[in-house]
Amino acid sequence: MRIAVASGKGGTGKTTVAVNLAWVAAQEGRRVQLLDCDVEEPDAALFLQPAVRDTLDVEVLIPSVDEEVCTHCGVCADVCAFRAIVTLPKAVLVFPELCHACGACALLCPRQAITEVPRRTGELRLGASGGLHVVTGVLDVGEAKAPPVIRAAKQHADEEADLVVIDAPPGTSCPVIESMRGVDLVVLVSEPTPFGLNDLRLAVEMVRALDLPLAVIANRSDVGGERLRDYCREEGIDIVLELPLDRRLAEVYAGAGIVAEQLPEYRKLFHGLLNRLEAQVTGGVA
Amino acid sequence: MNELVVISGKGGTGKTSVVAALARLAGNSTLADCDVDAADLHLVLAPRLGEAQEFSGRSEAVIDADRCIGCGLCVEHCRFDALALDPPRVDPIACEGCGLCARICPVEALSMERVVNGRWWLSETDWGPFVHARLGIAEDNSGKLVTLVRHEARRVAQERSLGMILVDGAPGIGCPVIASLSGATMVLIVTEPTVAGRHDLGRVLDLVRHFRLPLAVCINKYDLSLEQTRAIEAQAEAAGALFVASVRYDPAVIGAMVEGKSVVDVTREGAAADLVELWKQVEGALGEVGCEVHNEEASSDRGE
Numbered sequence: 001m002r003i004a005v006a007s008g009k010g011g012t013g014k015t016t017v018a019v020n021l022a023w024v025a026a027q028e029g030r031r032v033q034l035l036d037c038d039v040e041e042p043d044a045a046l047f048l049q050p051a052v053r054d055t056l057d058v059e060v061l062i063p064s065v066d067e068e069v070c071t072h073c074g075v076c077a078d079v080c081a082f083r084a085i086v087t088l089p090k091a092v093l094v095f096p097e098l099c100h101a102c103g104a105c106a107l108l109c110p111r112q113a114i115t116e117v118p119r120r121t122g123e124l125r126l127g128a129s130g131g132l133h134v135v136t137g138v139l140d141v142g143e144a145k146a147p148p149v150i151r152a153a154k155q156h157a158d159e160e161a162d163l164v165v166i167d168a169p170p171g172t173s174c175p176v177i178e179s180m181r182g183v184d185l186v187v188l189v190s191e192p193t194p195f196g197l198n199d200l201r202l203a204v205e206m207v208r209a210l211d212l213p214l215a216v217i218a219n220r221s222d223v224g225g226e227r228l229r230d231y232c233r234e235e236g237i238d239i240v241l242e243l244p245l246d247r248r249l250a251e252v253y254a255g256a257g258i259v260a261e262q263l264p265e266y267r268k269l270f271h272g273l274l275n276r277l278e279a280q281v282t283g284g285v286a
Numbered sequence: 287m288n289e290l291v292v293i294s295g296k297g298g299t300g301k302t303s304v305v306a307a308l309a310r311l312a313g314n315s316t317l318a319d320c321d322v323d324a325a326d327l328h329l330v331l332a333p334r335l336g337e338a339q340e341f342s343g344r345s346e347a348v349i350d351a352d353r354c355i356g357c358g359l360c361v362e363h364c365r366f367d368a369l370a371l372d373p374p375r376v377d378p379i380a381c382e383g384c385g386l387c388a389r390i391c392p393v394e395a396l397s398m399e400r401v402v403n404g405r406w407w408l409s410e411t412d413w414g415p416f417v418h419a420r421l422g423i424a425e426d427n428s429g430k431l432v433t434l435v436r437h438e439a440r441r442v443a444q445e446r447s448l449g450m451i452l453v454d455g456a457p458g459i460g461c462p463v464i465a466s467l468s469g470a471t472m473v474l475i476v477t478e479p480t481v482a483g484r485h486d487l488g489r490v491l492d493l494v495r496h497f498r499l500p501l502a503v504c505i506n507k508y509d510l511s512l513e514q515t516r517a518i519e520a521q522a523e524a525a526g527a528l529f530v531a532s533v534r535y536d537p538a539v540i541g542a543m544v545e546g547k548s549v550v551d552v553t554r555e556g557a558a559a560d561l562v563e564l565w566k567q568v569e570g571a572l573g574e575v576g577c578e579v580h581n582e583e584a585s586s587d588r589g590e
Contacts, residue, residue, distance in 0.1 A: 007297075009297065010296065011297040012297075040457075040459045040460045041295055041457075041486040043482040079385070079389060100384055102382065104386040104389065107363065139460060141493050143460070169458065170324065171457075172324065173421055173462075174425070193540060193543060198326055223540060224544050250510060251511070254510060255481060256480070
């Protein structure tokens with residue numbers, strides 16, 4: 001079972017849910033993996049403290065021009081939809097950060113003067129915390145494009161696992177989509193504030209555009225009134241867990257602790273969540 | 287003209303609530319929401335909406351099934367798994383608009399069409415003009431839309447001779463953030479006193495240093511963990527950032543937000559008092575670093 005934990009708005013408790021869900025499942029002796037795909041701000045490892053056994057570079061391809069062969073004809077610049085390559089009378093300039101690695105310049109260069117060479121944009125950290133396997137995708141600071149790092153992290157998804165939890169980035173654009181591809185269920189973590197609800201609406205639209213099953217978790221559910229519950233009822237979306245505004249929870253979080261480990265009543269809540277999500281996924285498939 | 291860009295690295299630190307308060311305290315400035323992916327600033331500015339303008343940041347492959355001979359060349363060369371045969375089709379969410387397929391199709395069955403993938407508005411608020419946008423769902427190229435929002439904000443500020451642009455940036459450190467930083471007079475980072483907040487602050491500090499921009503750091507809800515707050519203060523100072531007034535945890539902030547207001551609309555005590563002090567310090571710092579800017583505008587607006 002693959003579950004993506006996402007949220008339109010940042011800071012709603014997405015990482016808390018992903019970490020605790022994975023933790024309680026691992027405690028039950030299941031084979032569990034957490035993929036941290038929030039590669040701009042990967043925080044799950046701060047909580048789980050996995051022992052890292054391997055670090056792998058994430059690379060993307062960028063064009064490299066052989067100036068000996070190049071005639072500065074301008075075809076490469078003409079075919080590049082991203083303006084990542086520019087031809088001057090006596091030189092060709094490549095702007096790696098704009099390149100999407102589509103390969104058009106290399107394929108269409110009439111002199112075959114362009115080859116594609118790898119360029120590092122981030123890394124994957126593979127590790128484990130007890131029986132819980134953790135893959136952390138980390139985008140290098142200064143790099144603009146998260147999706148290749150996310151794609152690389154997802155390629156390490158454990159096919160044999162009972163549960164793969166994906167901590168997705170916030171928002172509704174390309175990095176989030178990349179994280180959600182191929183999951184069995186998307187869990188959106190929101191809060192009943194105007195910001196929370198506004199961003200949840202956008203996130204729901206996104207998940208529906210991808211045609212994926214979804215559920216909502218209401219965090220700090222006792223703040224801001226009924227608007228979140230009303231919205232979910234109107235849209236026919238299950239709220240699978242409500243977490244209260246609880247200073248103890250905030251304190252455990254502040255110190256990067258695992259709530260289910262430190263507070264027994266939350267362990268119970270996350271167990272309940274796990275069972276409910278499993279039922280939803282199995283029910284959805286059948 | 288001074289341009290203050292507020293970012294956070296980590297989401298949910300209160301960046302937008304801080305911007306909403308600064309907008310009121312600054313008075314007549316140009317406001318811009320560059321968090322185009324999950325724009326929220328409009329919820330607390332009560333804007334009188336201007337006309338929606340369309341944004342087109344990319345093209346998309348369109349296939350003519352009648353012409354397609356099923357040779358599979360496009361499928362073979364598409365790096366984004368956006369094409370498939372039987373029947374011939376394009377996955378519009380996967381397509382990045384590179385146009386390679388249209389160039390190599392031997393029977394011209396593929397063409398590229400511009401897509402509208404966002405909208406933007408120039409609206410009016412009680413505290414000045416407001417440029418905001420919404421990226422289409424599941425869309426790429428938020429960096430381009432961010433760049434457009436900032437260009438429009440500058441244009442409006444110039445037209446109306448407003449000396450200050452206040453920008454609500456995006457979370458994270460990737461393309462929309464990079465696009466919102468270029469040419470800023472000063473960057474204000476709003477963080478929170480948690481281990482995760484500190485970790486993410488480290489990454490965003492590195493990013494801003496990469497751009498060599500003057501920088502200030504503010505801790506929101508600082509009293510939730512004085513231990514983390516002290517660590518962040520040291521971290522900010524080590525990074526050469528100006529450590530400005532922190533804002534205490536105050537339920538009145540969320541209370542005001544639920545009403546579509548800022549806490550400074552309803553009181554001048556508690557967190558509101560901290561925000562007043564924050565603005566005073568930021569304004570002072572802007573006065574020192576301002577007006578020597580726009581050095582990088584031409585070169586760095588390529589952000590995507």
